[in-house]
Amino acid sequence: MKKLEYDLVVIGGGPAGLAAALEARKNGVKKILICERAPYLGGILQQCIHNGFGLQYFKEELTGPEYASRFIDAVEQSDIDVKLGTMVMEILEDKKIISVNREDGMFEIGTKALILAMGCRERTRGAITIPGSRPAGIMTAGTAQSYVNLEGLIPGKEVVILGSGDIGLIMARRLTLEGVNVKGVIELMPYSTGLIRNKVQCLDDFNIPLLLSHSIVEVHGKDRLEGVTIARVDQKLKPIHGTEQYISCDTLLLSVGLIPENELSSKLGCEIDTVTRGPVVNEKRITNIPWVFACGNVLHVHDLVDNVTQEAEIAGRAAADLINQAAAEVEKDVVIRHDQNIGYVVPQHIDALNNKEKTVKFFLRVKNPDEHVRLVVKDNFDQVLLNLKKTIVEPGTMVTFNLPRELVTKDTSSISISIAREQAE
Amino acid sequence: MKTEVLIIGGGVIGASIAHQLAKYNLDIILVEKASDVCMGTSKANSAMIHSGFNIDGGTLKGKLALAANKVVKQLCQDLDVDLVKPLGSITVGFEESDLEKMKKTMENGIKNGIQGMRLLDQQELHEMEPHLNPEAKYGLFEPETGIINPFEYTVALAENAVINGAKVMLDTEVLDIMIENKTVKGVKTNKGNIEAKVIINAAGLYADKIAAMVEDIDFEIKPRKGQYFLYDKKWGNILTYTIYSAPTKVSKGMIVVPTIDGNILAGSNAEALEDKTDLRTTAEALDQIYTSTISHLFPELPRMGDVITTFTGLRAASSNEDFIIEAAKTVKGMINVAGIQSPGLTSAPAIAVMVEELVRAQNLELDFTPKANYEKGRKAPVMLAELSYDERNALIEKEPAYGEIICRCESISKGEINDAIHRPVPATNMDAIKRRVRAGMGRCQGGFCGPKVLDILSRELNISPLEVTQKGNASFVLAARNKELPLAEGDQKNEKIRI
Amino acid sequence: MEVTKLVCIGCPNGCGLTVEHSGKTIEKISDYGCKIGLEYAKNEFTEPKRIITTTVRVKAGDLPFVPVKTKDPVNKEKIFVVMKEISELEIESPVHVGDVIRSNIAGTGVDLVCTRNIKKVS
């Protein structure tokens, strides 16, 4: 078996992997390898041909492939090695990575540090168990996106979309532009889980209805999908008898969420957060395994690729520090806690004495939509570190804030974050 | 077209019969109306090789199941099919009354010649299955039950038959049976007529319809539905044995079992139906199975989330609840194999032997001399995941397609998919590939690899991507090419869902 | 005075914008989170425009279609007219990000440009 040696290996050549590799290179890491399973770099962005990427990072509005191409060009001009069509099969505890491709067969890569950037996958129908027969014509919105945008193939002529996730909304517009009749989007929750701008520009622009608090109770058809029965749901999300409606359609797209792709990481022994379904990390994106970092959608599902890039750069710098032996071991671990209204917070730990960066950026998601709330950050002495006003919070939109480093002292052992309705003064 | 033996139905029973008869100098055609073998009941069941401990040994199905248990291991070894046997089962009870029933079952098992059965006390029960509901009190252990992949098994049987000269015709539906002078002459199919000396009816749920093409019959096949949950492999370690829940008023013979591939299968209820095509799963039944059995036995298993899929199997129940394996009463050359409900998967090899005897007894000028160059095995498809790194490299060097991973969840290579398309019984659609190599069976259920598998199928079969089907017939995956659909212009509004 | 509520599509914040107007004349725009929103509200009220992103057939490329976009937003009413013209296009490979495939697409005054590099394959 062929054996290679690198200082840094990055698994995944999506926006996270590319930015992490570039940033590590910038910070002095010499031998870097990106392993990418697909025959091209760019990850999921290559099928996201719509615009809306890069407003924060590049201050201009780009499409997915354009955003990716900026990083791909930079990687191609650098001395970072890339292996395409290369699938990482296994990560071994002794810092070795087993990969496979057509040219090298199964091969082993030794490394000093590893960055996980494998992205995410979509939830599937089985995972939400829609009852009914099993006809053709049911697929995830992302699969449809890949057919339409990468292969030039259209899944169906009359489409119903289940789930108001962004990919579903984007596909509603994309298919409509190709002459498909998108009959409507069905959402179980009483609110849309996608961004409001996507509802406006993908559904409203084309008079596509969004049915909130609705669910699909049955799918019909033997060979190919012929229709679905939808029904309104009550507050407990159970279908209300008597509200059933039959909708004829030949295609059902599912847009019911994304799950970080962490099979490799779990097998290696990375501690996985049960809510984010990604590794537990500190602010440098170090997992519980000191030479393994994680960034992008493998860590938690981001709604903005700009945030993915920023996070990847953090991981890239931290990996460089480790490789250049510029980083101290974690000195003072501070645990981040949160209250009931918050689904998750990333990072889950910070190092009180790591003062390389002036602020720590936190990402969190709320469990339920709310208005006029305050986000309060306290330390273990009940000292209020931050008290921020948020007009609207929604589960579909990530909340971010920066915590100045100086507020964390060597005596801090935990930090708690809460979100609550503003009290009338 | 002409043959000597014509088998109707490519389920495990038809395939077993083809495999058995292919040992002799006979011309054999197996016709299957679906686009693959094993698309009926044989695909959707509990996948257990029942030891027979809880079956009435006096029935035909009891006798055949017990007989089959003696040969299935050798058969699977010859055919290179994975079989875990013995694995063992535990029947789990919560009430005093369950214990009484278990004692009776144990007596029955002993009568059927099953050795090593014993009752478990609560402590031992939980030592053997630590994830069981702590309230479970009683257990009956039985060591012989096994598990198999029914699809792999059926394909292997059919492939071996093809290797030995039999012909498998897919997408071929028998529409009628031709009879002359009280003797069968052949079948009419959607692909034309096929003459035959003997016809074997192994049409599963439709065996009554086929039998009635020949003469008046005194049995009827009624479908009885069973619904299942299939859990992600990450739950694979929650149990060791196949678990039966002691029968209760609401549920009878529910199981939670490991599968050959390391998933967990849980089900199934029993709903009497009229419609033989009703493969729908229903929320009510799934809820009921979940609360009455799954969460009752293994409280950690979730209702949703790690459920990879839910599915339905249809039992082909005959009026007397036993197998009906007999020659037609008034017409020569017709053998019916009907009412093959559980444990049909288990009994298949014994059923095939019984059918051979019935065919011989028809005295039809058939040449039963053993085939000179008979092959008792078949080469199982290469499964990269089962090879050592060096073996994989040797293979990739010869054929680089084995180094190109298509399905990232199950690590399936392009080489394995190409193989599946060109095997003795070829995979010609998405589901056929999925069943053979598991591409698309993993966590993403084909989300990532679907488009790639479709592309490979279209190239290897030399058909347009729009002609590729999910599961044969008109189950097309796609509808059009970009830029080819008429665009909605101006006021021409498409009909939307009305709110 | 009338009030029209709009939602800005300029960024993920999706600010709810308020346009106060008398008939077609805008009196006041408020509630925008940044300048993009102000601009958007003006346009959306007078002449709504969108960037169109789709694909165009390529000959002998490493992909059968190349992703494209209109360089600037086009009048919303014109979306399907533009799509129709795009559906008839077929271009030669290779192409690069930013290459103009068709200038003044469907008479909108806006250029259609590639958003991905496509290599030529034989």
Ligand SMILES: Cc1cc2nc3c(=O)[nH]c(=O)nc-3n(C[C@H](O)[C@H](O)[C@H](O)COP(=O)(O)OP(=O)(O)OC[C@H]3O[C@@H](n4cnc5c(N)ncnc54)[C@H](O)[C@@H]3O)c2cc1C
């Ligand atoms: C279908 C879909 C549509 C999306 N649409 C949008 C959108 O419109 N806007 C938006 O902001 N975000 C969108 N997202 C989220 C999007 O994924 C992120 O914004 C961004 O692409 C995440 O970057 P990443 O690098 O973490 O992951 P990805 O872009 O997914 O990249 C991960 C890469 O890792 C590779 N990989 C995975 N496992 C292995 C392995 N074992 N060996 C080698 N390589 C491997 C994959 O092939 C992939 O190229 C979408 C996600 C999906 C799944």
Ligand SMILES: Cc1cc2nc3c(=O)[nH]c(=O)nc-3n(C[C@H](O)[C@H](O)[C@H](O)COP(=O)(O)OP(=O)(O)OC[C@H]3O[C@@H](n4cnc5c(N)ncnc54)[C@H](O)[C@@H]3O)c2cc1C
């Ligand atoms: C819920 C459930 C659980 C079970 N669990 C077990 C178990 O754990 N262990 C066990 O041993 N058994 C089990 N069984 C029983 C076992 O699955 C069946 O006995 C066995 O699969 C029957 O096989 P078959 O070949 O007779 O039927 P099928 O697999 O249904 O095959 C019949 C075939 O005939 C074809 N056909 C029908 N009509 C025509 C026509 N006109 N022309 C051409 N082709 C035609 C059909 O398409 C079909 O493929 C279970 C059954 C069910 C339903």
Ligand code: SF4
């Ligand atoms: S007004 Fe500015 S901040 Fe608000 S949504 Fe528009 S672009 Fe975003």
